[in-house]
Amino acid sequence: MTFMIVIAALALLVVLFIYGFVRANPTQLADSLRLAGPLVVAIAAVVLLIAGRGGLAGTLLMLALTWYAAARRRRAARRSPGQRSYVRTAALEMELDLDSGGLEGLVLAGRFEGRELSTLSLEDLLALRTDLAGDGESLQLLETYLDGRFPVWREHVEAKPDDRQGGAPRSGSMTKQEAYQVLGLEPGASAADIRKAHRRLMQRLHPDMGGSSFLAARINEAKDVLLSEQH
Numbered sequence: 001m002t003f004m005i006v007i008a009a010l011a012l013l014v015v016l017f018i019y020g021f022v023r024a025n026p027t028q029l030a031d032s033l034r035l036a037g038p039l040v041v042a043i044a045a046v047v048l049l050i051a052g053r054g055g056l057a058g059t060l061l062m063l064a065l066t067w068y069a070a071a072r073r074r075r076a077a078r079r080s081p082g083q084r085s086y087v088r089t090a091a092l093e094m095e096l097d098l099d100s101g102g103l104e105g106l107v108l109a110g111r112f113e114g115r116e117l118s119t120l121s122l123e124d125l126l127a128l129r130t131d132l133a134g135d136g137e138s139l140q141l142l143e144t145y146l147d148g149r150f151p152v153w154r155e156h157v158e159a160k161p162d163d164r165q166g167g168a169p170r171s172g173s174m175t176k177q178e179a180y181q182v183l184g185l186e187p188g189a190s191a192a193d194i195r196k197a198h199r200r201l202m203q204r205l206h207p208d209m210g211g212s213s214f215l216a217a218r219i220n221e222a223k224d225v226l227l228s229e230q231h
Contacts, residue, residue: 083184084184085183085219087218088108088178089137089138090108090137091109092117092138092142096205103144104116104118105118105141105142110132117142117149118149122153125146125150126156140214141214144212144214173225176229178222179223179225182218183222183223183226184201194223198219198222201219202219
């Protein structure tokens with residue numbers, strides 16, 4: 001009877017695994033497959049224990065626990081929780097949480113100096129936008145934030161021929177330190193890490209995916225700056 005219960009439990013696990021396989025996204029699926037091995041070994045250990053093979057069952061159980069712990073460590077290291085990308089202009093510093101995709105900003109100059117964008121109302125943000133009319137970089141960065149927080153904010157603004165993104169040209173080339181901050185990397189990152197960070201950010205912020213052309217340009221520039229140092 002006990003053996004039949006174990007078989008039924010195994011069948012249920014197979015059904016649940018197939019269901020999860022169909023519904024999971026590629027990242028979740030890869031993680032599940034990595035953790036499936038230890039689970040199968042652990043189930044085999046239980047079956048052997050029921051069959052009276054305690055010694056072998058104990059060995060397999062220890063193997064499953066070791067395998068599972070190693071998989072969890074690799075998974076945690078790969079996700080690198082808490083990583084952030086930073087973009088700074090003359091008047092704004094913007095921070096992108098690479099885990100959640102959340103965008104936050106700090107005003108560096110002007111009447112709202114020292115204020116976080118999240119504490120400003122739509123009226124305040126539109127007033128800040130007017131203040132930044134002569135700073136093309138900061139203006140584009142602020143409009144990127146507005147697009148994410150208030151998708152219909154443009155309906156509150158009368159369209160003007162000269163009221164477009166673009167504004168003043170960039171004040172200078174990006175430094176290596178800025179490039180590392182934009183890609184959310186530590187100084188000395190390898191070329192492979194640079195390309196991986198660039199690909200991850202572009203998947204989130206590319207204009208074709210509903211992102212910002214300004215941020216996408218900064219991300220591309222950061223990659224070019226850092227890869228040029230690798231040669």
